[in-house]
Amino acid sequence: EYGCHVVLDAIGAHKDIVLMNAEVDGTVGPILHRRAKDAGVILTGCDGDQPGVEMNLVRFVRGLGLRPLVCGNIKGLQDEYRTPTTQAGFAAKWGQDPYMVTSFADGTKVSFEQAIVANATGMTVERRGMRGADHHGHVDELTGAYDVEDLERRGGVVDYVVGAQPGPGVFVLATHDDPKQRHYLNLYKLGEGPLYSFYTPYHLCHFEVPNTVARAVLFRDAALQPLGAPTVEVVAVAKEDLPAGTVIDGLGGYHTYGVAERADVTSDEDLLPIGVAEGCRTVRDIPKDAVLTYADVELPSGRLVDRLRIEQAAELPATRVPA
Structure with missing residues (x-):
């Protein structure tokens, strides 16, 4: 807000x-x-935050003549049930806000980061929450983890991995249609394809x-901005059982975590974006790990964010992408 x-x-x-x-x-x-x-x-x-670094890498890869099919984020930890209490020590050590660092740990932040990369590239997610695989090797090894035909059909996907190297960086997996260029990509040690791995081993924030x-x-140029209507959004999931009458706390709190979902599914199922969840009051009991809908809550009155959501839905309805 x-x-x-x-x-x-x-x-x-x-x-x-x-x-x-x-x-x-x-x-x-x-x-x-x-x-x-x-x-x-x-x-x-x-630039500096993962989405901007990913977009710079996308531009680099496109400039080489390849077609990006996976934009990935490398995480060190993913636990949806972390709270400001569990993250208090880490926050104090680094002089950070406990709610903010909890949003990093519980997946809310990476969901937002990958959603805005999807909206800037036209990509989507394979499934609710993304794949989010544990991978403790190098990101180069991920070139064999995806079905290229499926990626092509979807128009590319955003994803993340936990525990991979080089962390904390980002990666792009891309393909090339030209046999001669595939020959030279192999000569230059990027493998035989059809996916080739590119990565940036750091993001230097400010x-x-x-x-x-x-x-x-x-x-007059933007590092990162949506192409138009959203393809991916971030919806609210109950971190614990939420009795009727619960006033939902902020991002990285005790009540909800965010997961990335196709924007057309969010619209069709009337799912509650986690970006509007704070301050909403539940009107029924919500079980742990249930995805919240607008019907589950009462919105605070008079908020700008809700008016903008209505305007966005009317003027830029969610882009439909293959499931």
Whole structure:
């Protein structure tokens, strides 16, 4: 809610915006980008956070003539039931907010990150929550883990792996149609295909953000933005049993975790985006691990984020992609 106000205030003041907030982008990014474009300002995600690093890698791979089919995020931990209590020690050690670091651990953050990469590339997810496999080898080994024909049919997928190297980085798996170029990719030690692995072994957060600022202001170019209507969104799942009358706490809290889902499924099933879940009151008992729907909650009144969701659904209805 707060991020929506900040972005619209900046657009109203004719200011370019570098958004280091995947949660806002993954909830109402498409309509905010439409508003920014209409106002003649740049609204962009940033270099340095995983989505921006993935998009730079996508551009590099496309520039070589390959077609990206998997955009991946490398995580060290994934446990949907982590809470600010379990993460308090880690947060204190690094001077971080316990709710924020919990959103990293419980999968909410990676779901938002991969959702906005999907929306920027037109990709989708294989299934609710993505594949999210444990893989303790190198990401190069993942070239044999996917069905290329299935990836092609879907238009590519976003995903993540836990425990892989090089961490904490990102990877792109891509293919090439030209036999001669496949010969040279093999010569250059990328293997026989049909998938080839490219990766960036780090993301340097705020160190790289100035590149995005310069890119937006000097070149009127965005590092990361939706193509149009969303293909992937992030929906709220109960982290514990939620009795009727529960007022849902914030991201990375005790009540919910987020999972990536196809935007058309989110729309068809009236699923509750986790970006609007905070402050909602449950109207029935919700069992642990159930995906929440709008019918399960009462929304707080007068919120900007809810008005933007309605506008986004009307003007940019969810893109339908193959299941």
